[in-house]
Amino acid sequence: MSKLIETRGLTKQYPGVLALDHVDFDLEPGEVHVLFGENGAGKSTLISMLAGANTPSEGTIHLDGEKVAFDSVGQAQAKGIYTVFQEFSLIPTLTVAQNIFLGWELRRGPFLDHRAMRKRARGMLEELGFDIDPSAIVAHLSRAQQQMVEITKAFHGDLKVLILDEPTASLTDREVDHLFDFVASLKARGVGIVYISHRIQEFARIAERVTVLRDGAVIGTVAMSDTNDDALIEMMTGRSFDQIYPAIARTEGEEILKVSGLTAPGIKAASFNVRRGEVLGVAGLVGSGKSRLFRAVMGLTPVLSGTVSFQGTDITGSATRDIIMGGMYYLSPDRKAEGLDLAKTARDNLSVNIVAGARNTGGSPFIRWRGVNTRTDEISDHVELHPGYRNKPVSQLSGGNQQKVLFGKCFGQEADLIIFDEPTVGVDMGTRAALYLLIKQLAEAGKAIVVISSDLPEAMNISHRLLVLAHGRISAELSGDDMTEDQVLKYFFDETGATQ
Structure with a gap:
């Protein structure tokens, strides 16, 4: 031909x-x-x-x-x-x-x-x-x-x-x-x-x-x-x-997040918990409500009924800023619209969260920029962001390097619970492997991790437990041998199998 x-x-x-x-x-x-x-x-x-x-x-x-x-x-x-x-x-x-x-x-x-x-x-x-x-x-x-x-x-x-x-x-x-x-x-x-x-x-x-x-x-x-x-x-x-996909050791830590009967726009009576040291996967079709559920937890959309408890404190209806300062962090799936300031450099994007975390002042009302810059370099090294990219506007970086900057922001905040919403969208397998290793390090250090993903192999292979959502409800909670593709797909269309 x-x-x-x-x-x-x-x-x-x-x-x-x-x-x-x-x-x-x-x-x-x-x-x-x-x-x-x-x-x-x-x-x-x-x-x-x-x-x-x-x-x-x-x-x-x-x-x-x-x-x-x-x-x-x-x-x-x-x-x-x-x-x-x-x-x-x-x-x-x-x-x-x-x-x-x-x-x-x-x-x-x-x-x-x-x-x-x-x-x-x-x-x-x-x-x-x-x-x-x-x-x-x-x-x-x-x-x-x-x-x-x-x-x-x-x-x-x-x-x-x-x-x-x-x-x-x-x-x-x-x-x-x-x-x-x-x-x-x-x-x-x-x-x-x-x-x-x-x-x-x-x-x-x-x-x-x-x-x-x-x-x-x-x-x-x-x-x-x-x-x-x-x-x-x-x-x-x-x-x-x-x-x-790395093997992630699981430690049965304390319960850090408890959600009971949460109803919000697009979400009906959701109940689940997250523990320290585990990766909780969240899967479902586009429109199933998997992102809406955690945006409600973060205070980004209103809670109509039910409760959200974080580290023993009721945070239902709290302002998103207060939730973040309390130790919970959310990485948006849309890094360009919500996650990053594209006009600023990678260093500037990372330093915002370090400053906001208020861990650099040493009791002083003034920002200690030397400490901020040192921490920014440490985070950049940790997420393997090449030194040549750190002072470039984020808009000039590849999708994979933009995602590394987004990941790095959660290290600046030093959160206890980190919610990754579509963490590898638009990035290649090599960068994915590097980002999965960061998730492994966070979980094995005792952080609680949530991974929301439309990529079923990712959701299954990176998680210890898996919530499946359908039509705004949690249709199943799976773990161990039950986390098979056939089993998960069955609950993509069935909201009657909820274990709550």
């Missing part, structure tokens, strides 16, 4: 850094070819050159057998290569139709023909199966709908190649299913799709082949039908699947 895209010896050299090392890659018509690798492996560099956003230092790109060179994204799009990056190129204050026709505006004489653009946009959206009002303002759309608008922009010309960069990172399960149905329809048209994702469980559903990158070089290309998750992880990290 002829190749849609073929790269030969593609290389990108920056001062002191070899970002891509003589990469050979190809894409066939009607296939999904996954690029898999850790953060910094070269995936983004490779697709940026295919998309026309970057130029190679060496090597060639061939499209339909002809050598091509792109000096801009527009040139690549003119040849039928369109990329949906993680950060969308939409203008949020414009309508859907205006975004779709940006640069392709329809005119009636010297004036823009907005009516024609809305009509044409509606037809394009309907043809692709996207139920979106072309008159809607983009800022008012969900993340999934914005992604659909971004994809629709690709259909002005003759689309040959669609590159999707982490397309499911912020989507619900239903939205993922819709996206995959759409991908299947593109394959049937002969469109080739380059797909980047850290969600390895997705590959078997949509991919024909997987190319694994490490340190800018190709480790190998395998047919998805001839491989499995364990083999891909070992190719990517150089470590076996068993080495990703």
